[in-house]
Amino acid sequence: MFRILRRIAIVAVSLYAAIGTAGAAEQAREIRVDYAYYSPPSLVLKRFGWLEQEFKADNIPIKWVLSQGSNRALEFLNSGSIDFGSSAGLAAVLSKANGNPIKGVYIYSRPEWTALVVPKDSPIKSVKDLKGKKVAATKGTDPYLFLLRSLHLEGLKKTDIEHASLQHADGRAALEQGKVDAWAGLDPLMAASELDAASKLVYRNLSFNTYGFLNTTESFSKQYPEHVRRVITAYEKARKWILANPEETAKIIAEEAKLSLAVARLQLTRNDFSNPVPGAEHIKALKSAAPILIKEELVKKGTDVDKVIDDLVDPTWAKTAVR
Secondary structure (H helix, E strand, C coil): HHHHHHHHHHHHHHHHHHHHHHHCCCCCCCEEECCCCCCHHHHHHHHHHHHHHHHHHCCCEEEECCCCCCCCHHHHHHHHHEEEEEEHHHHHHHHHCCCEEEEEEEEEEECCCCCEECCCCCCCCCCHHHCCCEEEEEECCCCHHHHHHHHHHHHHHHHHCCEECCCHHHHHHHCCCCCCCCEEECCCCHHHHHHHHEEEEEEECCHHCCECCCCCCCHHHHCCCHHHHHHHHHHHHHHHHHCCCCCHHHHHHHHHHHCCHHHHHHHCCEECCCCCCCCHHHHEEEHHCCCHHHHCCCCCCCCCCHHHHHEEEHHHHHHHCCC
């Protein structure tokens, strides 16, 4: 009896090992990655084809999808349209808290990409002056949450302004056409409005800008963990190239986003690429920002937002990919 049980155990272990090996070797048919004008590393990767090179030997094609804002990137992830999406950290928290099963696996930049913008001849001088005014902002994005946090800081609420829910490009157009009084801007559109239309940044607060997160879905990370590591490795190559080649990076941004070189340079100066591994710094910043989601009832009552953040920020792959 003992010998029979021993043989059964050996067979079971062998089968388990075989299954594990097969799972480890599993490959995706394609990898769908977003690119965004607010994410310089994604533009560099797309330009040089480094992801295509990384997966060429595996015959895995790369499909690029444009995200026009965090809300779009997160919607694409939630619908299964992409495997990797670029978003602001707090926007990712909001999306995950409301049921989007994502993981924040890499920090593509620490930006100051949003501020409150007014036309060049506006009488508005401060956040308090926004009371009763019409303000454009894209829901589900860092600029929108920046707006809400800025209002709360001055004792105002969302109901104290007239919110115009517009996508980022439409918000810029509305501002410059005089259809709104202010706009929660997003680079590079914000930088373009500054230089091309002399728009003014009436309120800036770096600490209210949350980090640029590269997110993937929980299902993709479980099924293809090695793919996640390799995608991050390619992002690391882009990050290091940007640090070594800022002027060339600005040219790529300008060409991809169809902006002037001066605008791209300004955008790039507002990005810090020094800390790409998600960790305690990012968790602390998100938990500091998270109360606005509860105060404005943007998440379901009783949601443990701190736990959502802990579940979102996952350094597993970046720790091995970043050297």
